[in-house]
Structures are given as C-alpha cells and as structure tokens.
Amino acid sequence: MITTELTRSxxxxxxxxxxxxxxxxxxxxxxxxSNAGALGTLASIAMRxxxxxxxxxxxxxxxxxxxxxxxxxxxxxxxxxxxMATALDVRPPVMTLSFGDPLPALKRCQAAxxxxxxxxxxxxxxxxxxxxxxAALIVQGNxxxxxxxxxxxxxxxxxxxxxxxxxxxxxxxxxxxGRGLAAAIAMGAAGVVIGTRFKATVEFGGHPLHKQxxxxxxxxxxxxxxxxxxxxxxxxxxxxxxRVIRSPFTDEWxxxxxxxxxAVRSFERPQQFMAxxxxxPEMQLNWAGESSGLVDEVxxxxxxxxxxxxxxxxxxxxxxxxxxxx
Ligand SMILES: Cc1cc2nc3c(=O)[nH]c(=O)nc-3n(C[C@H](O)[C@H](O)[C@H](O)COP(=O)(O)O)c2cc1C
Numbered sequence: 650m651i652t653t654e655l656t657r658s659x660x661x662x663x664x665x666x667x668x669x670x671x672x673x674x675x676x677x678x679x680x681x682x683s684n685a686g687a688l689g690t691l692a693s694i695a696m697r698x699x700x701x702x703x704x705x706x707x708x709x710x711x712x713x714x715x716x717x718x719x720x721x722x723x724x725x726x727x728x729x730x731x732x733m734a735t736a737l738d739v740r741p742p743v744m745t746l747s748f749g750d751p752l753p754a755l756k757r758c759q760a761a762x763x764x765x766x767x768x769x770x771x772x773x774x775x776x777x778x779x780x781x782x783x784a785a786l787i788v789q790g791n792x793x794x795x796x797x798x799x800x801x802x803x804x805x806x807x808x809x810x811x812x813x814x815x816x817x818x819x820x821x822x823x824x825x826x827g828r829g830l831a832a833a834i835a836m837g838a839a840g841v842v843i844g845t846r847f848k849a850t851v852e853f854g855g856h857p858l859h860k861q862x863x864x865x866x867x868x869x870x871x872x873x874x875x876x877x878x879x880x881x882x883x884x885x886x887x888x889x890x891x892r893v894i895r896s897p898f899t900d901e902w903x904x905x906x907x908x909x910x911x912a913v914r915s916f917e918r919p920q921q922f923m924a925x926x927x928x929x930p931e932m933q934l935n936w937a938g939e940s941s942g943l944v945d946e947v948x949x950x951x952x953x954x955x956x957x958x959x960x961x962x963x964x965x966x967x968x969x970x971x972x973x974x975x
Contacts, residue, residue, distance in 0.1 A: 669719025723749025770798025827960020868942020882919025
C-alpha cells in the first residue's frame, strides 16, 4: 500500500485521482475507479443542474466509497454557475475545481465543508490557491490531455512542492502507469491525477475510435494548439489551450487561425461549426496527452488502478532498497 496525506484525508486506498473528463467520465467510470480504491471523478462541463443531480445520485448507487465532482470554473462551461450551486446542494464527497478563477468557488465549497481540490497551471495560480489551504493542489503540466497551461509537469511540481507546506500536492500531466506514480511519490507528492489513461478504459463514455487512437499513439502525435479553441468560438484565458491527438481536422486547420475563425463565424453559433462533424469521429477533437504513448490497450478502469499501484509499489520498494548508509 502507498499511504499518503491524500489517502488518509480522503479515506481512499490508493493515491490516484481519475481526472474529471468532459464528455466521458460519468457515473460508470467514477464508480469503477472508486470501487477499485482510488478516487473517481464526475465531469460536469456541459451539464445542467438536473444532469448533476442525476450523475451524483447514480454514482452514489454504484459505490459507497468517496468520489469527486469536477467543476470547470470558467464561463466556457456554459452553465457553471448553475452547476456550482447544484454541487453545493447535492454535496459530493469531494470537489475538484479548475480553470478561470477557481478561488471564489473554493471559498464557497470550504464554507459548505466539502473537501475541495484545486487544479492549477502556473506558479501564480499555485501560490494564490495555496494561500487558501485547499484539501489538495493539483499541479497540471503541459503534457496533459485536454486543456492545460504551458509549464512542464516535473519542474513546475518541484517548485510548488517547495512552497506547499502541509497542503498535499498532486501531479497531473504525463502520468499513466506505475512509473509516473512512483516518481511523483518519490519527489514528495501526495499522489497523481490521471486523465488520458482512464479515457482508454471500458467505462469511459467516448467513441471507440478515439480510445483506439490513444492506444495506437506512440506519444508523439499529440498537439497543443489554439486551433482546438478557435474551432469552438474563442480562446481560453490565462495562457490555457488544449492538447489533442492530431487528426485530419487539426491537420486541415493548423496555422490557418484567421480562416478558421471566419469559418466558425459563418455559423450562427460557434457550436454549430463542430456539430457539422457529428457523424465523423475522425474529425472530432480527441482530447488526449503525451501519456498516450504509455497506453497499449483499452482496459477496465479497475485494472488500470491495480496495475498502476502494483508497479509503483515494486518501484518504490526497490528505491528503498537502493539506499545505503555509505
Ligand atoms: C479527455 C479529457 C477531458 C478532460 N476534461 C477536463 C475537464 O472537464 N475538467 C478538468 O478540470 N480537466 C479536464 N481534463 C484535464 C485533466 O483534469 C487532467 O489534468 C489531465 O488529463 C492529466 O493529464 P493526462 O491526460 O496526461 O493524464 C481533461 C483531460 C482529458 C484527457
């Protein structure tokens, strides 16, 4: 067992959080991860109040272990204020907040007594969040799938670990197996957040072609490119944009920002631009990170947790054995 401040404070067995992933991390995935002893997370990015109620209720039926609800605290998530209000009402066991300005939402969650974890992408964001003593801080590096900032995970995390005091620090971005978990623990982190690896699981609600593209990737064909946001109507703030697996869509638009924006504007609403690809999964944005290169098969989520922990335990045991007195 790898026991850290995170496992102790949240009452979980393994120091792994499955990232909330818009569009596919619903009750089935969150409960499978939590039942395996890690912390599953529900995404809420495009939800309305009734969807949040339903997802939390369903997850409670599938697991009696802790799980989290992720809220993207930025108006891109069109109903995020409504989702926040509902979250405080349904009181998930844990909340995770990311993007925009998560701190006012953190304050509300803390006042409601809900253990709340904040994900940050830069040092200023980390310092501001640490000052409010969240239940844990997720340091997200640029290797990550989905939206992320520009810092690489390792040096960013090392800087934040030096500042964090007794706030548990978790690494996100580029971690998909026991090596990443062992490395995080060895550098003093309390655990990891894993997204891409859990996207290629049986329980993730995405298109099979997208999971297969992660399996097929050797890690070198992801791109971090503003095309992904421009295609949906505009840029994210604070130097954040998205990482996806390269596709005919990204190849077609890469480097043609002005033309892309004009094409998006030719529709009445920005969403209609991507909607024209609804039946063409190869043209949809496949959010995934560099750790795709570590994913060789679609697995049940519980098996991902089991293998990750077993490998990390073996590596950490070896590390302990490598220490000699002189
Ligand atoms: C498919 C996908 C969707 C994501 N959606 C969200 C989201 O809705 N909210 C959020 O805070 N982070 C989201 N992220 C980012 C994750 O929280 C996490 O930081 C990232 O996946 C970690 O890096 P990894 O993909 O290398 O494991 C998403 C990531 C992926 C891969």
